[in-house]
Amino acid sequence: MGVLGLFLVVWLAAGWSQAHLMDNLVGAASLPTCPAQLHAAHRRHLLTTAPMPPSVRGRWISSRCETRPGPQYILRSYTFHRDGSFLLSLHTYRDPSCAHPARSLMARGNLTLGRPSWITPGGTEAEYTLSKVEVVGHSHQDAGKLALAVNATCPGKVTKPWKPHKAYVVLSYAEAANEVTEDEDCSRGLGSAWNELQLLRVEMTMQGHDSGAAAAAANREETQQEGISDGNGSESPRIIRKELFLGDLHTDPSKQELYRPTGYQTPLLHAKYAGACGGVCKAVERGTDDSPPHLHASPALPLLLAGSWASRRCETRPYGMFLTRHLEFSPTGHRWTMTLRHYHDPECTRPSFTLQASGIHRPASTLPSPASPRHTFVTTYAHDFNVTRLLLTPEDEYLSRALNQYNKADCGVKGSWVRGEAQDVTPTGGCAAVGVKVPAVKKEIVRTGVDETGRMWLTLGQTPTVKQLSGARRPTSWGPELTSCRSYHAYHHDNALLPIVGARTASSASAKHTLPPCTTLLALVVLLAAPRRP
Structure with missing residues (x-):
């Protein structure tokens, strides 16, 4: 087969794959709402048990x-x-x-x-x-x-x-x-x-x-x-x-x-x-030690951030921190908003406080560096999240009293904290009492993908074990995944016009789907390009 024939085969095969994926899109209408998904995450403990001591x-x-x-x-x-x-x-x-x-x-x-x-x-x-x-x-x-x-x-x-x-x-x-x-x-x-x-x-x-x-x-x-x-x-x-x-x-x-x-x-x-x-x-x-498992190589998918993403379960962070996350990206511009609700317990049933951060995100510009796995990894996924506004909501009486007794002027208005009421701490540069500040730049890595059911997911970098100072290095591993969900926001004029879609994997595709017409042309090209017998 000549170069031209090979090019046509590759081009037509790519076209078929794209058509096949487009025929198996998962639209926003089939996704749960973000509040419903977070509610399900909070109720997981009703369907699970964690024996103590555990049996491994x-x-x-x-x-x-x-x-x-x-x-x-x-x-x-x-x-x-x-x-x-x-x-x-x-x-x-x-x-x-x-x-x-x-x-x-x-x-x-x-x-x-x-x-x-x-x-x-x-x-x-x-x-x-x-x-x-x-x-x-x-x-x-x-x-x-x-x-x-x-x-x-x-x-x-x-x-x-x-x-x-x-x-x-x-x-x-x-x-x-x-x-x-x-x-x-x-x-x-x-x-x-x-x-x-x-x-x-x-x-x-x-x-x-x-x-x-x-x-x-x-x-x-x-x-x-x-x-x-x-x-x-x-x-x-x-x-x-x-x-x-x-x-x-x-x-x-x-x-x-x-x-x-x-x-x-x-x-x-x-x-x-x-x-x-x-x-x-x-x-x-x-898999065995002599013959380890070989997984299929995954294609590099484009980064599709626009839409809403939420936790599927109660997440754990170093030093006994438990939380759920809700992240939104504007479909126009580079605005983002993240809501992190922290809890006292690993089932996420007793809330402690809620943070709502917002700002601008952009792909990060990285400096040239000698080729290394770390540099390649970071440059592929690097994003900068600029935090320009921060709201803090105490969720229990103990924290409300502690914030009201906090004497410094770097955590909102003194003596004004009320359980369940959010306060904008941007004018005071954040809240040192809970370890957050604004403005700030969060050096992150981010990627998106599709799971075996056709549901899109998004993941950010693993939370640093020790709180990092300004200019710290980016993560080199991934944290828990967030999955796509529906959210009604001010910029969502018509949710049907802004779908969050993902392609189902081939194994989950319905048997009723037929091959596109380009497959016939592909077979014809192969036959024409095949060498003839003398």
Whole structure:
């Protein structure tokens, strides 16, 4: 096939894909309203239970390609046994789609649950001991990099070139007769962060029942489960989802090994209840240390911000902060408004205060820098959010009294705070009492995408572990996703004219859709361009 024929094939195939996506748009009329979505997030606790102490027995897997600070792209498959022992498989990738594996870490050890966390209500503290860690490089280049990293920690350990797809021990610890017989750790700098095991929470979700029924089902599971369930037991079928939240990682990679988590990462799904997860979970389940899961490479979608976005569940931030978010972008200009409602509890049932920030957003201009994964990541998603106005609403009497007793003049009008009433703190430069200021520039990263149901989502950068000063670096990992919703705002003259749309994935497309006429032309071009027999 000549160059012209190849060009026509590519052009027509792109046209077909575009037509196919346009034929499967999800319009704004089918979306829930933002208040309804936030109300559902607040009521999730009626359908879920978080047993204390939690049961972590079983296999837990990633439901999507995860991004850790760095950035580092990973998939996890963690198995915990009844006796407290565990086997953790952490696969690291070169790309944000988790399509090209670089290395895998396998850790064995024991987990001991502790007391409920006093920093992060609803969580349980734990301690862990590693007995063995192995690493596998999935190419000659990756194996070479691993060998260099190990020698940097333990000089002289690697004397021969490492081979790809072969496991090498980088940590070993053993005891006999109360004496340490083996103790070697060369795993530093390999991208592991096992401190995530020091804080955990398990949530069980049921369909159509209240939290009392969910708690009863959790108790039945505790009495019926023996070791890792094989799915043939008599466990209540009403449990539809089981999630394991492990501790968050410090947003500064250099401080991760010394950081004790106070928030959570993206939850892992129990493999027994991962049927609705789709192809990602199946790929992770099938993956092994020698042959890690390969996900399909995702296309780079355009950034579609206009519209409204809201939390799907109560979100957790470092140091026991719980909140829900509602974000709006004007369809014209660059105006944005975000409402953050903070709560005292992990179910988001007892509000503490509400912040409403607004201003202008623009793609950030980044300075030239040597090529690196971090620079490429930041320049792709960088946005600057200028905060020009800020409103604060105390939601409980305790905070109202505390603000009225605050003697400084940098938090609204003295003595005027009333529970449930918003006050504009822009004239006083924000409110130092709750740690917010205006004007300010928030250096962010932002992206949008489409989930497996055709619903659009938006995500911002992970909240810094430590409050950053002006000029701080941008995030290099993603926070919880917001999903599109309908909102009636002053600039929405006619909501039907400003749809928030997303394309459903091919697997969810209806079978009734037919191929566009360009497919026939595409076949004709291929036939004409094919070489003829002599």
